[in-house]
Every structure is written in structure tokens, then in C-alpha cells.
Amino acid sequence: MPIATTNPATGQVLKTYDPMSDEQVDAAIERADLAFRQLHGTSVVQRGRWLTAAADLLEAERDETARMMTTEMGKTYAAAKAEVTKCATACRFYVANAERMLADEPADAGAVKAKRAFVRYQPIGPVLAVMPWNFPLWQVMRFAAPALMAGNTGLLKHASNVPQTALYLEELFRRAGFPEGAFTTLLVGSDAVDRILSDPRVRAATLTGSEVAGRSIAQIAGRELKKTVLELGGSDPFVVMPSADLDRAAEVATTARCQNNGQSCIAAKRFIVHTDVFDAFVEKFAARMAALRVGDPMDDGTDVGPLATDRGRAEVHAQVQDAVDNGATIACGGELPAGDGWYYPPTVVTDLRPGMRMWSEEVFGPVAGLYRASSYEEAIEIANGTTFGLGSNAWTTDPAEQERFATDLDAGSVFINGMTTSFPELPFGGVKNSGYGRELSAVGMREFCNTKTVWVGVGEAGAGAGAHAE
Numbered sequence: 001m002p003i004a005t006t007n008p009a010t011g012q013v014l015k016t017y018d019p020m021s022d023e024q025v026d027a028a029i030e031r032a033d034l035a036f037r038q039l040h041g042t043s044v045v046q047r048g049r050w051l052t053a054a055a056d057l058l059e060a061e062r063d064e065t066a067r068m069m070t071t072e073m074g075k076t077y078a079a080a081k082a083e084v085t086k087c088a089t090a091c092r093f094y095v096a097n098a099e100r101m102l103a104d105e106p107a108d109a110g111a112v113k114a115k116r117a118f119v120r121y122q123p124i125g126p127v128l129a130v131m132p133w134n135f136p137l138w139q140v141m142r143f144a145a146p147a148l149m150a151g152n153t154g155l156l157k158h159a160s161n162v163p164q165t166a167l168y169l170e171e172l173f174r175r176a177g178f179p180e181g182a183f184t185t186l187l188v189g190s191d192a193v194d195r196i197l198s199d200p201r202v203r204a205a206t207l208t209g210s211e212v213a214g215r216s217i218a219q220i221a222g223r224e225l226k227k228t229v230l231e232l233g234g235s236d237p238f239v240v241m242p243s244a245d246l247d248r249a250a251e252v253a254t255t256a257r258c259q260n261n262g263q264s265c266i267a268a269k270r271f272i273v274h275t276d277v278f279d280a281f282v283e284k285f286a287a288r289m290a291a292l293r294v295g296d297p298m299d300d301g302t303d304v305g306p307l308a309t310d311r312g313r314a315e316v317h318a319q320v321q322d323a324v325d326n327g328a329t330i331a332c333g334g335e336l337p338a339g340d341g342w343y344y345p346p347t348v349v350t351d352l353r354p355g356m357r358m359w360s361e362e363v364f365g366p367v368a369g370l371y372r373a374s375s376y377e378e379a380i381e382i383a384n385g386t387t388f389g390l391g392s393n394a395w396t397t398d399p400a401e402q403e404r405f406a407t408d409l410d411a412g413s414v415f416i417n418g419m420t421t422s423f424p425e426l427p428f429g430g431v432k433n434s435g436y437g438r439e440l441s442a443v444g445m446r447e448f449c450n451t452k453t454v455w456v457g458v459g460e461a462g463a464g465a466g467a468h469a470e
């Protein structure tokens with residue numbers, strides 16, 4: 001895929017970039033390594049000043065940055081502005097909390113026969129971040145803010161269709177005052193990743209992307225014995241039980257499915273509805289989905305803009321067609337629109353069955369699959385009957401059922417009477433083929449820290465037997 005900005009609303013190529021040479025990449029890795037040594041020697045307070053400056057810049061430049069993102073990948077301008085604000089909020093969250101998250105953690109010295117024992121969190125070095133286009137600023141920021149605050153440096157290989165946003169990020173951190181090399185964008189294709197991650201100066205990798213990309217990174221990192229955090233796809237269940245407020249559930253289901261033009265890893269994708277309320281829910285949900293306004297992402301009145309790529313839209317339509325060809329029913333949408341731009345209508349598909357592509361695959365567009373369940377047990381079986389396990393949603397006002405869902409849903413997060421959302425305060429990540437490791441919160445920051453055990457003996461004969469302990 002060429003490194004280029006192509007406007008999904010028109011299909012027009014606006015700007016192309018030559019990939020960096022191996023020599024340029026090597027020089028960038030060298031700068032990242034040198035910057036790591038420099039950053040490592042700075043205080044959390046100093047790094048916090050730089051990250052605060054980055055948040056200030058994000059807020060001051062919100063509108064133009066949002067316009068750039070909309071032009072590169074088609075999300076609505078309103079959603080893009082919200083994304084910029086969320087990035088600034090995450091920066092401020094880590095500025096406010098990093099010192100506490102990175103503080104030494106005392107352990108019970110007596111229990112380990114020490115005078116003093118504690119855990120110290122230290123940065124590990126340059127980290128390669130391979131990031132997707134769907135939240136082009138946020139996906140990077142949720143890695144970069146904690147990583148830089150911890151004293152790591154970042155090397156970004158962004159998706160090839162968002163080069164301007166990728167370059168903006170490098171500039172942002174530079175202008176905020178971080179040392180040269182602390183955060184660098186590598187304009188390269190995926191074929192360069194093996195070489196970069198194999199470089200001994202690159203200590204770890206984080207990837208948000210497809211399962212295929214995750215397996216590839218994990219393979220390289222396994223060979224090189226490097227830590228990885230992988231946030232891969234999802235096909236999140238959205239379970240609706242008889243006690244749920246159906247109007248509210250249908251309203252949130254619509255947002256949960258069509259946020260970001262339906263292109264979010266944590267979008268609700270499979271709607272599993274108890275048979276007692278199935279027909280009522282489908283009617284309300286399909287009416288809301290059909291009422292969404294599809295159009296120019298820069299217009300204030302638009303709810304759903306174009307999909308980011310022509311190929312992505314073709315794939316979504318092929319998945320819907322496959323379901324229809326095999327007996328599924330369309331409650332709304334499902335027609336490929338004529339004209340310019342990679343638009344796809346909000347679509348609701350019922351009567352899905354095992355064997356259809358939509359049953360087992362992630363659908364990365366505004367398409368909802370509806371499943372009927374006759375009991376709690378069947379709802380859980382359908383919800384967990386996927387190789388994915390990123391987010392999950394359950395709608396019920398019964399407290400006992402809420403507890404059961406929290407335990408039984410096999411996913412990295414469970415949202416009851418709400419939609420899966422990422423917050424800087426909460427860990428974010430998945431299980432099964434949705435990946436491993438966590439982003440955000442203290443857990444995310446410590447993923448790229450050396451969790452160092454420090455044991456201090458009294459240094460006298462017969463005392464502090466740690467080194468000789470059983």
C-alpha cells in the first residue's frame with residue numbers, strides 16, 4: 001500500500017510520500033536510543049512539563065488537526081474533534097498520575113529476610129509502535145503518553161493511509177519540548193517492520209491492528225525475545241435481556257455499532273437479544289440505524305461518513321452479501337451506494353447462522369448482526385462463541401444477572417448497561433485472539449517498564465539470608 005493521503009469522501013489522492021530508506025530508519029533508531037539515555041535522566045516532573053505542553057498544543061490546534069484526520073480517514077469532523085480532546089485528556093491524566101504510578105513500591109522486608117525490599121519501575125528503551133488508521137491520533141497517544149512519561153522513547157510505524165497525522169505526532173512532541181528522537185515517525189511500509197524490531201536498540205513493540213499483523217509482530221518479537229503488547233480485532237457482543245430498558249439499549253446499540261463509521265475494534269458488532277424482547281428490540285434498533293444520516297464527514301449533520309478505504313468497504317459488503325446468499329435477512333441497509341466516496345449504509349442483518357462469514361468474522365463497518373437467544377446460558381454461549389475477546393456489553397437491570405455477566409463474559413472488559421469505551425483511568429485490552437497485554441491506566445504504563453526487584457540486606461554475618469534462602 002503506498003504511503004499516501006487519499007480522501008475517502010472523494011477517492012482523490014491528495015498527497016503521496018516516499019518511504020524512508022534503511023539508512024534513514026537506522027539513523028532514526030540511533031536518535032531514539034540516544035534520546036532514551038537522555039530522557040531516562042530527566043525527572044517525571046520535567047517529562048510532565050513537556051507532556052502538558054503537548055496537551056496544550058493539541059487543544060489549541062484541535063480544529064485543524066481534526067480536519068486533517070477527517071480528510072485522511074473519513075471519520076466525522078465532530079468525532080475527530082472529540083478524538084483530539086481525548087488525547088489531550090490522556091496526556092493530562094498521565095501528567096497528574098505518573099509520579100504515583102512509577103513510585104517505588106515497598107514490600108514486606110521481614111518476609112524476604114531483607115532490611116529493605118521494594119519494586120522499582122524503570123523504562124526499557126525505544127519501543128516500536130505499529131498503529132492503525134481508525135483512531136489515528138488516539139491509538140498512538142494512548143501508547144505515547146504513558147511511554148514518554150515513564151522515560152521510554154517511541155518509534156511510530158503508522159498505517160500507510162494516515163501519513164499526515166503520523167508526521168503531526170512527531171512534530172507535536174518535538175514542539176512540546178521533548179528531546180530530539182524521543183518520538184519519531186518512520187514513514188515505512190509493513191515490510192520494514194521485521195528489520196526495525198530485530199534491531200537490538202529497539203526493546204519492545206506495541207501493535208494495534210489485525211490478527212494477521214499481530215501474529216507477524218509476535219513471531220518476530222518471539223524470535224528476538226522482545227516484549228509485545230497486542231491489541232487486535234474484536235467482535236464484541238451486545239446482549240439485551242428482558243429486563244433491559246429497550247429504548248435506551250437500542251439508542252446506545254446504534255452509537256456502539258456506528259461510532260467512527262463502524263470502524264472501531266470495540267464497536268458492538270454482534271447483538272444477542274433474548275427472544276422475549278427480540279422483535280421489539282429489532283424494530284427500535286433498525287429504525288434508529290436507518291435514520292442515521294450518511295454523508296460528507298465535514299458536515300455537522302452527518303452521523304456516518306465514508307469507510308476509510310475502498311478495499312475495506314468491498315470487504316464489508318462481501319460479508320453482508322455472503323450472509324444474504326446463505327439465508328440471512330436484511331432489516332435495513334445492505335445496498336452499495338452509487339457515486340464517489342466509500343460510503344456504506346448502516347445495516348442490520350438478522351437470521352445469522354454458523355457457517356456464514358458474519359457469524360465468525362469481525363465486520364469493520366456499520367453493520368450489525370442480530371442473534372436470538374432463548375436463555376441467559378444461550379446468550380453467553382453465543383457471546384463467547386468467537387475467537388475474539390476484546391470488549392463486551394450486557395443490558396439487564398437484574399443485579400444478579402449483572403454479576404453473572406461480569407464473570408461469564410470472556411473478554412478484556414465488560415460494560416453493563418453501557419457501551420465499551422476506553423478511559424485513561426482503566427486498563428484496555430483483550431483475551432483470546434484479541435491480543436494480550438493492556439494499555440492505559442497504571443497497568444498500561446508498566447507494560448513497558450522493567451519491574452525491578454530491589455532487595456537490600458543488612459550486610460552482617462548471619463543476618464539477611466536472602467542470597468542463601470531456600
Ligand SMILES: O=CCCC(=O)O
Nearest residue numbers: 134135264265266422
Ligand atoms: O479501535 C479500537 C478502540 C479505540 C478506542 O476507542 O479506544
